[in-house]
Amino acid sequence: MDNCITTNSWTVFPNSAIAPFKNPCIELSAITVKLFPKLMQLILKDCINPKGLNAKFKNNDIKVAFTADDFSLMSKLPKIEDFTVSLCYKILRYEKLIDEPKCKWGNIPDDTHVEISDDILRILLIGNELITKLQGNIANDYYIKTKQKIESIICRVDRYLDSDNNTCHELYRSICDSKYDAYACLQILKNLPTVQVLSTMPLDSLQIR
Numbered sequence: 001m002d003n004c005i006t007t008n009s010w011t012v013f014p015n016s017a018i019a020p021f022k023n024p025c026i027e028l029s030a031i032t033v034k035l036f037p038k039l040m041q042l043i044l045k046d047c048i049n050p051k052g053l054n055a056k057f058k059n060n061d062i063k064v065a066f067t068a069d070d071f072s073l074m075s076k077l078p079k080i081e082d083f084t085v086s087l088c089y090k091i092l093r094y095e096k097l098i099d100e101p102k103c104k105w106g107n108i109p110d111d112t113h114v115e116i117s118d119d120i121l122r123i124l125l126i127g128n129e130l131i132t133k134l135q136g137n138i139a140n141d142y143y144i145k146t147k148q149k150i151e152s153i154i155c156r157v158d159r160y161l162d163s164d165n166n167t168c169h170e171l172y173r174s175i176c177d178s179k180y181d182a183y184a185c186l187q188i189l190k191n192l193p194t195v196q197v198l199s200t201m202p203l204d205s206l207q208i209r
Contacts, residue, residue, distance in 0.1 A: 024143040025134050029189045030175050031150060032130045036123050038171055039157055040088035041080050043116065046161055047097040050078035064090045085127055086195045092120065106197050116160045119153045121197065126150065128194040134186070 044053075054077035056062050066074060070087050092098050093105070101121045102113040108125065109118045126149060133142075154168045161167065 024138055024140070026185055027176060028130055028138070028143065028146060029134050029185045030178070031172075032127050032134075033185065033188050033192070035150075035172055035175050036085050036127050037083065037088070039123060039154070039168060040085050040092075040120070041083050042161060042167065043120065043157065044083065044088045044092060044097075045080065047092060048095070050080050053080075053091070054078045062091070062095060064094045066090075085123065086193070089120065089124060089195060089197075114156055116157070119156055119160075122149065122153055124195050124197050128197075131189060131192050131194050134189055 053062075057074050057077055064070075066087075069084075070090070073083055073087055076082065098117045098120065099115065101107075101109055101117045102115065103109045103118070103121070105121065107121075109121055126146065130146070151172070154172050158166050158168045
């Protein structure tokens with residue numbers, strides 16, 4: 001069942017609790033650290049069976065430039081529960097499991113661009129912005145606009161996955177309703193690298209690792 005409604009360019013949850021969180025920085029940190037990887041894992045799993053991905057990996061048939069951390073995570077296949085946003089993005093893009101965003105990689109999607117690749121790009125860009133922005137205080141209007149963007153993405157990803165259980169919606173609600181250690185959450189965020197979203201494929205991604 002779809003719990004989302006569409007108004008103009010935005011898709012939001014009815015009766016959405018956009019009111020200021022006790023600590024907006026912590027909530028957005030938790031979304032970046034906990035929700036975004038899960039969304040990307042769900043999209044990846046929908047595009048390729050983890051067992052099939054494992055077979056390609058073992059046969060050295062993946063055209064992705066893995067870091068040492070990526071390689072360690074790939075070695076755990078078919079388990080993907082620890083896959084990062086960056087690793088999921090690399091596989092989805094460079095294995096051509098998704099189409100290119102309408103605005104092309106490395107650009108900012110228009111509000112009318114609502115395909116799954118457009119929302120993957122939004123996840124990357126919002127995540128990168130929050131990693132750098134959440135080291136200090138944020139304005140309430142920024143918090144509200146960012147939450148609206150995130151809720152729109154969640155609704156569309158649930159639709160893309162054809163999720164009867166509103167999986168992404170429930171994950172989001174669970175994260176927003178949970179209590180987190182502020183210091184620990186911000187420390188994890190502080191140590192997260194931003195994802196490099198290049199407009200063209202890097203040369204080292206053409207080499208099978």
